[in-house]
Amino acid sequence: MAGQPLHEVGPAGPGGETAALGFTLALAASWAGPAAVFWAGEAAAFAEEGAPYPVGLARYGLALDRLIVVRAKKREEALWAAEQALAAAGAVVICALGARGKPLDLKASRRLLLFAERNGSRCVLLQPANGPSAAWTRWSIAPAPSDAEAGELGPPTFRAELTRNRGGPSGRAFVLDWNAYERDFAERMQEKCEAVFRPQARHA
């Protein structure tokens, strides 16, 4: 996963939208390091689950001084903005699509892949609808209950299922805590998933 520039994230079911967004933002924060994060979404992607909240984003591990949000009117504009942003070497670009639309067509996702490969940037495609895509992986995300002391809310937690994986078997699921301070995921179960998620130089 570390070496591949295009990945896809979607909610596992209704009510998983915020978890999917949180997982996407966590991926972006862990990969970005000192580089910029562009978050380009079509209007529908910002409508349902509320507007991005800068205070919360900063606490979540996203450096506000390196974050650019593009609120595009239409899907084509969001895709175009994502392609432009991918021209920034090292940047992480979130391309967020709304829940109502059709899945992105294969050609459009290939373009994102191409732009990312050519420029040494990365892209997370956040799209609720599942369809054929050039992404290396697709992750279906559901929220997971806290593991903290009774009555306390712990760090953000996800149930992440690898529903598509070009590089190996799919179908495995992980319960992951997001450590915003370390900007890293930690797996709840015994299995190690650090190899999957740890940010590494792509060409290393």
Added chain:
Amino acid sequence: MTSACWLAIYLPRLATDRLIRSGRGPAEDRPLAIYAKEANGFLLTGVDARASSLGLRLAMSLADARAMQPGLAAVEAEPAEDALALDHIAAWCERFTPIVVVDAPDGLFLDIAGCAHLFGGEEALRDQIARRLLAQGFAVRAALAPTPGAAWALARFAREPSPPLRGRGQGEGGRSGRGANGAVLLYPDRPPPPAPSPQGGGGDLVQSLAPLPIEALRLDEAAASLLNRLGLKTIGQVLRAPRSSFTARAGERAMRRLDQALGRAPEVLTPRRPAPPVFALRRFLEPLFSVETMLIATEALCADVIEKLERRGAGVRRAQLHLFGVDGRDRVIEIGVSRPEREVKPLLRLFREKLGQAADNLDAEFGIEAARLDVVQMERVEGAARSLVAVEAGQASAEKIAAIVDVLSARLGVKRVLRPKLNDMHAPEKAGGWSAALGKQEVITLAPPPDGVMRRPLTVFAQPQPIETLASVPDGPPIRFRWRRVLREVTRAEGPERISGDWLGGAPTRDYYRVEDKQGRRYWLYREGFYGESDEAPRWFVHGLFA
């Protein structure tokens, strides 16, 4: 003094020409006059060429005029419309120079020092403007001089006209040319050579102004009547009279006008639009129709202004591209960049975006005949030369990010490309916001908490969404609640975090809770007001969502 060159344009029949041009003139053979109500009745304030040839004059009473010419078509003056027409003409003139001064009610000043060479010289430019205004149906007189005052005087009062120029529109198309036909029209004057120096007096200028009547000095009534009392009829006589005879205030004003006309005193005029500090102008032998050819022209203009800016050690921050259509319209395309730009390519890229977007609205079916690039905002480029920008290996530079922001903002609009902004406010909805990413700005960020627990949500609703609480304990979070028609069972909750009504601008105090439901979904809820505060049960809202 620089060899500043001014072109004064005088539209002696603006009001009647405007009416005839817009199809509101009278039938073919009737004279047209404009009247206005003055202190002593209705007086003529404008006459068309035909009325003039029939002996109707300005300031004649309407009754007398009607007696002389029973067929007279008389229209009441519409000064606001005339002013609008004059402004349109001024806007049209901006294709020749960015510095156009509206000289109400019927004149314009154009500073053509920087651009006459593009049109084959000052006289050629004067003739082109005059000929084209004539073709549009406006009687016009135009004169060149080193000062606005002298140009004004010559345009209105010079006696030795060259043969009137004939516009193409004349005589062939019936009405449109009629107003401009006949008596007046265009008397181009030989431009006096530039004034040698402010003190030198400018012999040639004096010579051309001397025979003109004193009205050519743009005098107010008091000053004019003073000169009349002194028996001075021409500018030459005023020049020969001893200055000591002009001690009265009115006399001083007359002298000041004279000095301005001769370039001995400065005159400050306010252009229709603020003059850009740097601009480049091109006109095209053949009109441009396609966006591609416009872009080629734009590239040349960008190169022109960047060369000029380089000499000042500055770059472009904001620029306006004016595309002047053969149809007389001015299409303006504006771009902005976050950092002073000193390269052609990034600017051209922004223009390509905007032009591509505007292509459908350009209405360039008659073509674009001239283009001007105004640098409306420039900024000094700090530090090293542009080629020495260090780029961290494998990571886009701040310049690159800024360039991307520029492109995105140009195409999608500045309000759609945003940076987060933290505010020092207690009200949660005011503590964070978004502002246009375009432009230089310091963004402050916050560190994540060491325990990794989120106390503020990822998203907030602009309008907190009311929820129905099904079971709750006083002063505690709900046990179950319904939101978006789904019942949610609370398994964990932390709070309350009290946000006082004082911080909320006098709204009821809020108690915030972070709650988790059975599925692990997390909400930022608040209760408005206290239990027992009123008879109504306190209301609950979802304000935001956590991952």
